[in-house]
Amino acid sequence: MRVTVFDYGAGNLHSLTKALALVAGAHVCVQEDARRALDTDVLVLPGVGAFGAAAARLEPGRERMRRALDDGLPCLGICLGMQLLFEQSEEGPGAGLGYFRGRVTRLAARQVPQMGWNTVRDAPSVEAAGLRHVYYANSYACRASEPSEVVGWTTHEGDTFPASVRRGRVLGVQFHPEKSSLAGVNFLRTTLAEWGS
Amino acid sequence: MLARRLIVCLDVKDGRVVKGVRFEGLRDMGDPVSLARRYEAEGADEVTFLDISATEESRATLWALVQRTAERLFIPLTVGGGVRTVEDAGRALRAGADKVCLNSAAVANPAVLTACAERFGSQAVVASIDAKREAHGWRVYTHGGRRRTDWDAVAWARECVRRGAGEVLLTSVDRDGLRQGYDVALTRAVSSSVDVPVIASGGAGSGEHVRDALREGGADAALVAGILHEGVTTVSALKATLRDNGIEIRSQG
Numbered sequence: 520m521r522v523t524v525f526d527y528g529a530g531n532l533h534s535l536t537k538a539l540a541l542v543a544g545a546h547v548c549v550q551e552d553a554r555r556a557l558d559t560d561v562l563v564l565p566g567v568g569a570f571g572a573a574a575a576r577l578e579p580g581r582e583r584m585r586r587a588l589d590d591g592l593p594c595l596g597i598c599l600g601m602q603l604l605f606e607q608s609e610e611g612p613g614a615g616l617g618y619f620r621g622r623v624t625r626l627a628a629r630q631v632p633q634m635g636w637n638t639v640r641d642a643p644s645v646e647a648a649g650l651r652h653v654y655y656a657n658s659y660a661c662r663a664s665e666p667s668e669v670v671g672w673t674t675h676e677g678d679t680f681p682a683s684v685r686r687g688r689v690l691g692v693q694f695h696p697e698k699s700s701l702a703g704v705n706f707l708r709t710t711l712a713e714w715g716s
Numbered sequence: 717m718l719a720r721r722l723i724v725c726l727d728v729k730d731g732r733v734v735k736g737v738r739f740e741g742l743r744d745m746g747d748p749v750s751l752a753r754r755y756e757a758e759g760a761d762e763v764t765f766l767d768i769s770a771t772e773e774s775r776a777t778l779w780a781l782v783q784r785t786a787e788r789l790f791i792p793l794t795v796g797g798g799v800r801t802v803e804d805a806g807r808a809l810r811a812g813a814d815k816v817c818l819n820s821a822a823v824a825n826p827a828v829l830t831a832c833a834e835r836f837g838s839q840a841v842v843a844s845i846d847a848k849r850e851a852h853g854w855r856v857y858t859h860g861g862r863r864r865t866d867w868d869a870v871a872w873a874r875e876c877v878r879r880g881a882g883e884v885l886l887t888s889v890d891r892d893g894l895r896q897g898y899d900v901a902l903t904r905a906v907s908s909s910v911d912v913p914v915i916a917s918g919g920a921g922s923g924e925h926v927r928d929a930l931r932e933g934g935a936d937a938a939l940v941a942g943i944l945h946e947g948v949t950t951v952s953a954l955k956a957t958l959r960d961n962g963i964e965i966r967s968q969g
Binding site: 531533534537538568569629630631632633634635636637638651652654656657658674675697698699700701703704 | 717718719721756757761783786787788789790791792809810811812813814837838839882883911912913936937966967968
């Protein structure tokens with residue numbers, strides 16, 4: 520199974536690529552070109568950087584990537600990568616993939632960014648991986664227009680937002696599985712195994 | 717709700733973990749990569765490397781060490797000590813660190829905090845503050861606790877946050893290594909003055925000390941080092957004490 524991490528130039532992908540490489544049968548590569556990144560079995564949108572810069576890097580391949588997802592390419596978006604699956608963000612200019620409807624807005628909380636271990640509620644797939652607390656480092660959150668696409672919620676101070684969204688074989692998680700210790704790695708393993716079978 | 721965090725700190729010198737008392741009298745404690753992984757397995761929420769070597773050569777060793785660690789560690793990793801400029805921060809993050817911590821370099825040139833935050837985001841920038849109690853309040857010290865500055869610790873913490881720091885690592889120079897408890901009053905003074913997480917550091921001797929720093933001190937996280945490295949207690953024993961006291965903390969697995 521080829522697993523391709525789309526690198527929008529924001530840096531540190533070491534833990535993510537190593538965590539993905541722990542999945543049996545996964546051949547992990549990193550691709551900086553949005554169009555070439557689509558020649559894969561699973562696409563991963565990583566979670567480091569800022570929305571505006573990432574959207575700019577995505578732009579040349581945005582429509583093609585969106586079509587690939589519509590046609591069934593499995594995709595995992597992590598943190599900023601999840602936000603790129605939505606339409607737009609308050610954080611910066613440019614368009615996301617718009618696969619999920621809704622905007623990305625700043626957390627309504629005293630402490631922003633949210634940094635640390637928080638829970639995921641109402642998420643069977645996350646709980647099955649043994650994850651109760653997962654690691655978040657986010658200043659923005661996805662306000663999904665379709666509640667049925669939200670498959671896990673979390674709350675920071677008074678702000679409740681999606682921890683995870685899913686439609687078809689496209690999954691977005693606001694937390695970092697690759698920083699959520701062994702249970703996080705286990706979550707990546709289960710998710711990819713499901714797509715690989 | 718965010719859980720409180722227990723962060724294990726490894727003081728690193730020339731690629732080895734060392735521990736001293738009040739920043740002096742260093743002893744070798746082992747290999748950083750295997751220690752970091754052991755603490756992750758025991759339930760540590762984060763690992764921090766503070767490089768206390770002084771030379772340029774040792775910093776090349778540090779980046780290599782960060783990379784080896786990041787490839788095997790699946791919890792957040794913070795690196796400080798060898799990070800003085802935006803370029804250093806970029807090197808540390810590219811090597812695989814999630815956050816960098818700036819101390820003396822930020823006091824000498826506060827603009828470096830802003831530059832790092834603009835480039836890498838506030839979530840990647842930790843202001844590390846060493847504070848010593850004085851007749852009125854607490855004074856910021858730099859250079860491993862040896863050099864007195866003009867800054868009051870609370871004022872400096874606020875300034876760091878204003879300039880872009882996303883967290884404050886607050887070390888009591890008076891308490892460091894003594895195992896008689898964190899400086900709870902200092903922790904409270906800073907945590908009630910800034911809107912970012914404060915990590916209490918310096919003086920952990922028991923689970924009750926950690927509890928006091930989190931509950932009375934209002935810290936979001938507590939840094940622990942020597943008592944773990946020397947086997948006085950374990951991460952899971954510390955967390956059990958916190959849980960017994962009704963503090964929300966992550967369970968392993």
